[in-house]
Amino acid sequence: MLKISNTEEVIFSPELVTKFNEIVSRYPEDKQKSALLPILHLVQAEYGWISTPAMDKVAEYLDLKPIEVYEVATFYTMFFLKPQGKYVLEVCRTGPCCLVGAEKIMKYIEQKLNVKEGEVTPDGLFSWRGVECLAACGTGPVLQIGPEYTYYENLTEAKVDELIDGLRLKTAENAQMI
Amino acid sequence: MGRKLLLENINVPGINTFEVYRQKGGYRAVEKALKSMSPEDVVEEVKKSGLRGRGGAGFPTGMKWSFLAKPEGKPRYLVCNGDESEPGTFKDRYLMTYIPHLLIEGMIVSSYALGANTSYIYVRGEMMPQIRILEKAIAEAKNAGLLGKNILGSGYDLELYVQPGGGAYICGEETALIESLEGKRGNPRIKPPFPAISGLYNCPTVVNNVESIAATVPIINDGADEYAKMGIGRSTGTKLISASGNLNKPGVYEIELGVSVEEFIYSDEYCGGIANGKRMKAVVAGGSSVPILPANLILKTANGENRLITYESLADGGFATGTMLGSGGFVVFDEDQCIVRNTWNYSRFYHHESCGQCSPCREGTGWMEKVLHRLEYGHGKLSDIDLLVDVSKKIEGNTICPLGDAAAWPVASAIRHFRDEFEWHVTHPDEAMQRNYGLAHYADPLPKPEGVTAN
Ligand SMILES: Cc1cc2nc3c(=O)[nH]c(=O)nc-3n(C[C@H](O)[C@H](O)[C@H](O)COP(=O)(O)O)c2cc1C
Ligand code: SF4
Ligand code: FES
Numbered sequence: 001m002l003k004i005s006n007t008e009e010v011i012f013s014p015e016l017v018t019k020f021n022e023i024v025s026r027y028p029e030d031k032q033k034s035a036l037l038p039i040l041h042l043v044q045a046e047y048g049w050i051s052t053p054a055m056d057k058v059a060e061y062l063d064l065k066p067i068e069v070y071e072v073a074t075f076y077t078m079f080f081l082k083p084q085g086k087y088v089l090e091v092c093r094t095g096p097c098c099l100v101g102a103e104k105i106m107k108y109i110e111q112k113l114n115v116k117e118g119e120v121t122p123d124g125l126f127s128w129r130g131v132e133c134l135a136a137c138g139t140g141p142v143l144q145i146g147p148e149y150t151y152y153e154n155l156t157e158a159k160v161d162e163l164i165d166g167l168r169l170k171t172a173e174n175a176q177m178i
Numbered sequence: 179m180g181r182k183l184l185l186e187n188i189n190v191p192g193i194n195t196f197e198v199y200r201q202k203g204g205y206r207a208v209e210k211a212l213k214s215m216s217p218e219d220v221v222e223e224v225k226k227s228g229l230r231g232r233g234g235a236g237f238p239t240g241m242k243w244s245f246l247a248k249p250e251g252k253p254r255y256l257v258c259n260g261d262e263s264e265p266g267t268f269k270d271r272y273l274m275t276y277i278p279h280l281l282i283e284g285m286i287v288s289s290y291a292l293g294a295n296t297s298y299i300y301v302r303g304e305m306m307p308q309i310r311i312l313e314k315a316i317a318e319a320k321n322a323g324l325l326g327k328n329i330l331g332s333g334y335d336l337e338l339y340v341q342p343g344g345g346a347y348i349c350g351e352e353t354a355l356i357e358s359l360e361g362k363r364g365n366p367r368i369k370p371p372f373p374a375i376s377g378l379y380n381c382p383t384v385v386n387n388v389e390s391i392a393a394t395v396p397i398i399n400d401g402a403d404e405y406a407k408m409g410i411g412r413s414t415g416t417k418l419i420s421a422s423g424n425l426n427k428p429g430v431y432e433i434e435l436g437v438s439v440e441e442f443i444y445s446d447e448y449c450g451g452i453a454n455g456k457r458m459k460a461v462v463a464g465g466s467s468v469p470i471l472p473a474n475l476i477l478k479t480a481n482g483e484n485r486l487i488t489y490e491s492l493a494d495g496g497f498a499t500g501t502m503l504g505s506g507g508f509v510v511f512d513e514d515q516c517i518v519r520n521t522w523n524y525s526r527f528y529h530h531e532s533c534g535q536c537s538p539c540r541e542g543t544g545w546m547e548k549v550l551h552r553l554e555y556g557h558g559k560l561s562d563i564d565l566l567v568d569v570s571k572k573i574e575g576n577t578i579c580p581l582g583d584a585a586a587w588p589v590a591s592a593i594r595h596f597r598d599e600f601e602w603h604v605t606h607p608d609e610a611m612q613r614n615y616g617l618a619h620y621a622d623p624l625p626k627p628e629g630v631t632a633n
Contacts (some may be wrong), residue, residue, distance in 0.1 A: 132530065
């Protein structure tokens with residue numbers, strides 16, 4: 001994942017542009033605006049969030065006005081418009097999951113990471129937030145982590161420990177290898 | 179065991195791959211439709227089957243298809259609705275994860291019936307794993323000559339793509355979904371014109387739920403008559419039910435329409451009863467948008483008949499004593515659950531998800547959330563309860579899309595059936611913070627159908 005600030009100019013890699021081109025080919029001629037959501041997902045997967053210069057570049061690529069990109073990026077909750085932790089834990093907070101303990105799990109995550117919803121841990125590794133029903137109510141409580149949006153289901157405090165500690169360990173090991 | 183049509187092979191190892199799916203008789207419906215039926219024949223067959231839309235509204239699928247305009251020189255589109263964001267519903271995700279080729283096969287058959295040469299499956303962005311699964315399945319089908327140009331030598335061409343959403347419940351509403359697929363904010367359109375006349379890129383468009391599309395496969399394979407033999411009356415065939423909440427065995431179950439609610443919740447074939455030996459307090463039967471019912475009314479209608487899982491039986495008694503099948507999301511509450519808290523949670527959800535175009539929905543959902551929050555946290559007044567009913571009535575029917583109704587009904591029904599629990603939160607604010615109201619004596623005795631009006 002590349003680190004960028006909100007003033008830095010963004011240059012999409014040729015690999016990324018190849019992916020953009022493939023997406024645009026899915027729609028009729030002149031309807032390339034349809035590619036906007038899939039492309040924003042790719043941009044977020046690359047940088048961890050979507051900066052204003054990145055949105056401007058997407059607008060340029062799709063031949064749209066920048067405002068057309070801003071209004072879409074702000075409407076959809078999956079798009080992060082400010083930097084996040086490397087791993088964003090998105091926990092379902094909707095009714096059916098609350099029947100099986102989602103509120104307790106959110107409290108536990110808040111305590112364990114020691115940051116409030118939407119904030120990033122000092123080491124830059126984690127942030128977390130409540131999201132709405134993830135269509136996994138039968139296996140709640142549930143959370144997911146982008147950019148692959150892997151689901152972690154039937155959560156317990158022990159499983160949260162295992163997940164967070166595992167990600168910390170993985171990061172530490174990767175750092176040693178470099 | 180009841181007969182299954184969609185999930186029959188779900189436990190076959192490797193059924194998510196093309197080879198195994200094909201070995202098990204997969205893509206027979208494509209061969210049959212493209213080689214021996216005209217598009218009109220397919221539409222007619224689906225009409226005869228009595229299949230009703232599985233996305234929530236229950237509109238007859240074949241009839242919807244027959245409304246599709248066919249102007250010269252304009253492409254037509256089929257868009258599959260895989261947005262599945264209705265709280266309590268997770269059947270489409272299940273189907274796409276474990277038997278993706280069933281959806282691809284259904285998309286080919288349905289696109290052929292509608293004369294669409296490009297079709298899209300719109301899947302909510304959170305389901306990125308399912309998007310990858312579908313993309314792989316599409317590539318496999320294309321490799322086998324079941325997608326692309328001149329499918330099976332029939333002269334019919336079809337390209338199929340998966341489109342991710344961006345996290346917005348409202349994009350499940352079909353016109354918002356179309357806007358989103360065009361790369362815009364998910365603001366529902368004012369109808370008419372209906373998508374059948376002017377939908378995606380202003381071309382005639384059909385939007386159908388994942389399960390509806392999948393159901394066309396057994397309908398074409400076995401014939402409409404076979405399909406219509408299953409079920410009761412105008413509720414034909416099978417339905418995927420997503421069961422969640424305080425159950426011994428939550429999960430996705432395919433039932434023949436007409437199974438009784440009691441059997442579904444308590445029998446070992448299905449949910450196996452309430453978890454931890456507790457008693458059942460309430461059920462939301464069709465996803466979060468439909469009225470909640472207390473245990474006695476979900477098991478039996480106000481006339482004392484067994485409540486069945488059909489469109490008609492669940493709606494029996496109207497809004498006074500009934501509910502709706504909706505998307506088939508069964509959320510089951512045990513005796514320890516707090517109805518006020520749950521109602522507040524749902525209101526918070528609808529307020530968060532309102533697109534903000536119409537003021538009754540935008541303002542009303544926020545107002546309900548605020549009032550419910552203060553009731554739940556012990557700062558409410560008795561007059562707040564009637565205020566909520568009043569606000570919900572002002573939203574209902576006064577908005578561009580049905581999200582307004584979906585936000586109003588859960589509140590109105592919770593107060594209708596559990597008013598004493600709301601009152602208890604006002605009269606016993608401290609106690610309400612410490613413990614739950616439990617089963618008390620809600621909705622008891624059964625209300626007489628003629629004595630109660632909707633709302
Ligand atoms: C707020 C709202 C959310 C909806 N969400 C979904 C959904 O997630 N999936 C779905 O299939 N239909 C959903 N619908 C219903 C669709 O508008 C549409 O009726 C349906 O996709 C048609 O397919 P069907 O006829 O096969 O059921 C929603 C409707 C509303 C008003
Ligand atoms: S009812 Fe609500 S969600 Fe639907 S269009 Fe109006 S404001 Fe948007
Ligand atoms: S309520 Fe949490 S996944 Fe549906």
